[in-house]
Amino acid sequence: MQEQIVTQLRAIVGPEGILTDSTALLAYESDGLTLKRQRPELVLLPRDTNETAQCMRVLHEHGIPLVPRGAGTGLSGGATPVPNGVLVGTARMRDVLELNAEDRFARVQAGVVNVDLTRCCDGDGLFYAPDPSSQMACTIGGNVAENSGGPHCFKYGSTTRHILGLVIVTATGEVLHLDEADVDPAGFDLVGLFVGSEGMFGIATEITVQLTPIPPVTETLLAIFKALDPCCDAVSDLIAARLEPSAIEILDKLAIQAVEASVFAAGYPQEAEAVLLLEVEGRESAVEDTVERMLPILEAHGLLEVRRARDAGERRKLWAGRKGAFGAMGRIAPDLYVADVVVPRTRLREIVRYATDVCSERNLKISNVFHAGDGNIHPNISYDRRDEEEVARVLEAGDLIMETCIKYGGSLSGEHGVGLEKQAMMSRLFTPDDLSVMERVRRCLDPDGRLNPGKMFPVRSCKEVRPQLAGSPGEST
Amino acid sequence: MSTFSKEAGAALIEHALSLDCIHCGLCLHTCPTYQLTGNESASPRGRIHLMRAEAEGRIEPDHGFEEAMDSCLLCLRCESVCPAGVSFESMMEDCRDGLDSVRPKGWLVRVVRRIGFGHILPSRRGIRLALGALKLAQVLGLTRVASTLLGARGRALGSLPPVPPRAERQPLNLAAPTPGSESSQAWLMEGCVMPELFGRVNRASATVLAAAGVHCRTHAEHTCCGALHAHNGDLTGARELARSTIIAFESSARIPVVINSAGCGSHMKEYPRLFSDDPEWLERARAFSSRVVDFTEFLAAPERLNPLKSRLGPSQSGTLAFDDPCHLCHGQGVRSAPRTLLASIPGAEVVELEDPEACCGSAGIHSMLRPEDSSALLAEKLEDLERSGAQTLVTANPGCHMQWAGGLTQANSPKQVQHIAEVLAQALKPNAS
Ligand SMILES: Cc1cc2nc3c(=O)[nH]c(=O)nc-3n(C[C@H](O)[C@H](O)[C@H](O)COP(=O)(O)OP(=O)(O)OC[C@H]3O[C@@H](n4cnc5c(N)ncnc54)[C@H](O)[C@@H]3O)c2cc1C
Ligand code: SF4
Ligand code: SF4
Numbered sequence: 001m002q003e004q005i006v007t008q009l010r011a012i013v014g015p016e017g018i019l020t021d022s023t024a025l026l027a028y029e030s031d032g033l034t035l036k037r038q039r040p041e042l043v044l045l046p047r048d049t050n051e052t053a054q055c056m057r058v059l060h061e062h063g064i065p066l067v068p069r070g071a072g073t074g075l076s077g078g079a080t081p082v083p084n085g086v087l088v089g090t091a092r093m094r095d096v097l098e099l100n101a102e103d104r105f106a107r108v109q110a111g112v113v114n115v116d117l118t119r120c121c122d123g124d125g126l127f128y129a130p131d132p133s134s135q136m137a138c139t140i141g142g143n144v145a146e147n148s149g150g151p152h153c154f155k156y157g158s159t160t161r162h163i164l165g166l167v168i169v170t171a172t173g174e175v176l177h178l179d180e181a182d183v184d185p186a187g188f189d190l191v192g193l194f195v196g197s198e199g200m201f202g203i204a205t206e207i208t209v210q211l212t213p214i215p216p217v218t219e220t221l222l223a224i225f226k227a228l229d230p231c232c233d234a235v236s237d238l239i240a241a242r243l244e245p246s247a248i249e250i251l252d253k254l255a256i257q258a259v260e261a262s263v264f265a266a267g268y269p270q271e272a273e274a275v276l277l278l279e280v281e282g283r284e285s286a287v288e289d290t291v292e293r294m295l296p297i298l299e300a301h302g303l304l305e306v307r308r309a310r311d312a313g314e315r316r317k318l319w320a321g322r323k324g325a326f327g328a329m330g331r332i333a334p335d336l337y338v339a340d341v342v343v344p345r346t347r348l349r350e351i352v353r354y355a356t357d358v359c360s361e362r363n364l365k366i367s368n369v370f371h372a373g374d375g376n377i378h379p380n381i382s383y384d385r386r387d388e389e390e391v392a393r394v395l396e397a398g399d400l401i402m403e404t405c406i407k408y409g410g411s412l413s414g415e416h417g418v419g420l421e422k423q424a425m426m427s428r429l430f431t432p433d434d435l436s437v438m439e440r441v442r443r444c445l446d447p448d449g450r451l452n453p454g455k456m457f458p459v460r461s462c463k464e465v466r467p468q469l470a471g472s473p474g475e476s477t
Numbered sequence: 478m479s480t481f482s483k484e485a486g487a488a489l490i491e492h493a494l495s496l497d498c499i500h501c502g503l504c505l506h507t508c509p510t511y512q513l514t515g516n517e518s519a520s521p522r523g524r525i526h527l528m529r530a531e532a533e534g535r536i537e538p539d540h541g542f543e544e545a546m547d548s549c550l551l552c553l554r555c556e557s558v559c560p561a562g563v564s565f566e567s568m569m570e571d572c573r574d575g576l577d578s579v580r581p582k583g584w585l586v587r588v589v590r591r592i593g594f595g596h597i598l599p600s601r602r603g604i605r606l607a608l609g610a611l612k613l614a615q616v617l618g619l620t621r622v623a624s625t626l627l628g629a630r631g632r633a634l635g636s637l638p639p640v641p642p643r644a645e646r647q648p649l650n651l652a653a654p655t656p657g658s659e660s661s662q663a664w665l666m667e668g669c670v671m672p673e674l675f676g677r678v679n680r681a682s683a684t685v686l687a688a689a690g691v692h693c694r695t696h697a698e699h700t701c702c703g704a705l706h707a708h709n710g711d712l713t714g715a716r717e718l719a720r721s722t723i724i725a726f727e728s729s730a731r732i733p734v735v736i737n738s739a740g741c742g743s744h745m746k747e748y749p750r751l752f753s754d755d756p757e758w759l760e761r762a763r764a765f766s767s768r769v770v771d772f773t774e775f776l777a778a779p780e781r782l783n784p785l786k787s788r789l790g791p792s793q794s795g796t797l798a799f800d801d802p803c804h805l806c807h808g809q810g811v812r813s814a815p816r817t818l819l820a821s822i823p824g825a826e827v828v829e830l831e832d833p834e835a836c837c838g839s840a841g842i843h844s845m846l847r848p849e850d851s852s853a854l855l856a857e858k859l860e861d862l863e864r865s866g867a868q869t870l871v872t873a874n875p876g877c878h879m880q881w882a883g884g885l886t887q888a889n890s891p892k893q894v895q896h897i898a899e900v901l902a903q904a905l906k907p908n909a910s
Binding site: 016019021022023024025026027028029030031032034043045071072073089091092111113115116134136137138259261262263264324325326327328329330331334335336384 | 496497498499500501502503504505506507511514515516517518520522523524526527530535536539540541542544545556557558559560561562563
């Protein structure tokens with residue numbers, strides 16, 4: 001990077017807001033998907049909308065590609081740097097700008113961490129509903145860009161249902177206020193368009209979120225099963241019976257064992273083949289009624305035992321175990337590939353079985369932790385990235401699972417986004433026409449394709465992308 | 478599966494440990510240095526990633542690498558939240574020890590190491606002389622002069638608590654009891670600087686233990702456990718002090734060793750790690766470490782808590798807030814014991830800080846080496862204390878004690894800091910018998 005550009009940028013963000021040391025930069029070479037790595041040229045950490053806009057203008061002037069980054073917990077390579085590119089991080093944008101308990105909204109900077117948002121409105125009897133398992137670290141900006149989900153999104157809907165307004169900075173450094181104080185905005189729903197844009201439409205700097213009242217009663221159940229298959233079937237039947245708890249999560253045996261060995265040990269029975277974590281919320285009588293009607297369905301599928309959390313502490317523990325599950329896989333192998341696909345819920349059992357078979361045929365260790373209620377499964381494949389041959393087997397298994405999901409009428413991404421991980425698969429799900437429409441929408445906001453280039457679109461099918469920017473990042477090792 | 482040999486840069490880093498990190502990022506937000514800077518190379522995940530890259534020969538231990546490692550507080554909060562069970566402390570200790578062998582050191586670090594670690598801490602006489610000199614300097618106002626001359630780095634000197642008068646700087650000299658039941662006996666480890674700067678805390682600890690029916694004894698010669706050495710890249714010195722500590726307490730193999738300094742206790746519980754390549758000492762270290770127990774943990778056990786409760790009268794310290802020392806909550810996993818003890822004081826009003834497990838910035842000698850970072854962390858803690866409305870901040874570690882006291886003095890705050898032993902001792906009713 002030319003010294004003069006660096007000087008210009010440093011003047012905007014101050015010496016603490018720019019990282020140029022090549023060793024420090026290496027810490028940014030991947031997000032939660034460690035298969036792909038690329039050291040950024042520079043990291044910028046602006047403090048507000050204004051600084052972000054100024055930085056973007058400089059980058060625009062010099063035609064430099066860039067990638068927005070929150071906490072880098074993404075699992076699809078969305079925040080992985082691109083060759084010759086800059087990272088613009090929100091780690092120093094962590095202020096809650098406004099909290100309005102009466103009208104139930106908050107306006108925050110994009111780098112506010114998900115769990116902090118809920119903590120700050122807890123005293124007012126409110127919470128921020130989307131609760132990705134990474135919530136103790138991931139940012140609201142990252143959640144918006146990935147349209148993240150979480151266990152409770154089964155009832156409350158994913159991020160997009162909770163975003164009221166955005167301030168975004170575009171690729172050229174223009175600041176757009178996509179505010180929607182009204183419930184139904186006049187004109188296009190541009191906020192809805194931006195949510196899920198994977199860092200390709202602009203950088204969100206301020207976000208207005210809707211807050212949800214904490215339900216009067218919450219009941220958390222841990223249902224323990226003899227086998228994984230009937231556990232999946234139980235979920236389909238619960239939903240067919242229109243019994244809708246607010247969260248339905250499955251963990252299989254390997255996941256249970258990893259969690260129980262970790263600091264988040266939740267008391268899941270280690271001998272169980274699968275557990276179902278269920279939460280029912282609402283008024284007391286309704287909660288009791290739902291629980292009563294759920295039990296026979298669970299019993300019909302080989303339920304061994306049900307445990308009820310006795311208090312908030314126990315409930316927290318059960319959830320902490322679930323949310324620490326991916327990380328706990330670090331005990332099994334150095335790396336983890338977290339697939340993220342969706343199938344119609346009636347096919348849960350089939351796809352889980354298929355994923356298990358595909359992995360065991362390839363001698364890969366697989367565990368399952370997933371949002372069963374949404375039909376969103378996460379086969380977690382443990383591997384060691386230093387073993388190239390094993391990496392190839394992992395990628396092959398991932399592709400086969402994705403293909404089968406599409407065949408079952410499902411989708412490529414439940415909540416982690418496409419990023420680098422699933423871009424090649426996009427052409428299986430979409431026709432060239434579909435992709436070209438998407439590309440055109442993108443060009444409206446980013447005519448040069450400088451924001452997060454080389455991601456999401458299958459490299460071959462988007463010919464418009466300038467060759468020097470299209471290079472997919474990564475020595476993939 | 479290919480495994481890396483211990484060649485290349487691996488002398489610096491225990492490569493195998495770095496493989497436990499799955500790069501999930503869940504530790505980022507709780508790391509104080511990441512919160513301060515927003516820089517991922519100053520986060521646990523970033524540091525581990527760089528250690529691994531170094532061990533794999535992808536980078537050199539250059540200035541940027543040193544900066545990433547030196548800025549870590551070793552507060553261990555990352556270990557408390559890491560689902561993969563990464564052994565961050567041992568990785569960082571190894572890494573600093575390795576770095577120490579390859580890099581030239583700044584003058585301040587050299588002075589602290591050579592004189593402080595080498596000569597002062599390991600001997601009672603050395604500590605005596607040093608503290609005597611400090612006392613003289615304080616009386617003559619020299620510390621103020623020095624702290625001005627040294628700029629930010631000297632702030633620590635200026636904020637050191639006044640060295641108490643000589644009469645208060647005496648070790649306890651508690652002898653073994655006349656033969657009787659072993660179960661109610663304990664060693665009270667006095668520590669290196671504790672008897673000099675915090676003699677009153679040691680006395681309070683002994684008084685409270687006695688009220689709980691425990692006969693305490695102290696060791697006349699033993700001083701330093703080597704925790705500061707291990708944290709600051711001197712594993713050789715740390716091993717030497719660990720051996721002498723183990724020897725000092727080995728003859729009474731069944732008597733628990735009670736520690737009122739969380740940093741030391743945390744380190745001594747991990748002694749076996751220092752001897753992983755030395756079977757004989759490993760065994761001895763294991764035996765010793767299994768006897769080490771924190772003062773609060775020891776007292777909160779029912780057989781001691783019940784007699785103690787019957788002796789406690791009304792609190793003398795106003796509204797209390799306990800601030801978890803990092804090496805108690807993250808290092809030893811002790812969280813409820815101090816709260817149980819405070820709740821046992823009749824009528825005591827105890828409030829919680831919003832973030833009691835956040836580091837106060839003391840972090841061993843970090844406050845001396847990186848005063849700006851340390852002040853920034855302390856400032857947040859002081860605000861938290863202010864909001865809590867507590868009058869007395871309760872701690873269980875001398876480093877935190879000094880850090881808080883310095884901060885409160887500078888802010889001209891009427892609030893005070895006490896070690897939990899002091900709070901309990903002041904609440905004791907006069908013995909009826
Ligand atoms: C242990 C673990 C559990 C997880 N559980 C879940 C889960 O339950 N549900 C779920 O949905 N996801 C989950 N994830 C994935 C991940 O946490 C989410 O995708 C999260 O939203 C990413 O947030 P982040 O701040 O880390 O963003 P990053 O990873 O830094 O970035 C993600 C994407 O957003 C873009 N971006 C970031 N900030 C902005 C901004 N301000 N403006 C525009 N674009 C931006 C980046 O360019 C990138 O494309 C999990 C990840 C881990 C490691
Ligand atoms: S939480 Fe543990 S496994 Fe996850 S990034 Fe941090 S150190 Fe690594
Ligand atoms: S020990 Fe503390 S400062 Fe160091 S990486 Fe862990 S959390 Fe951060």
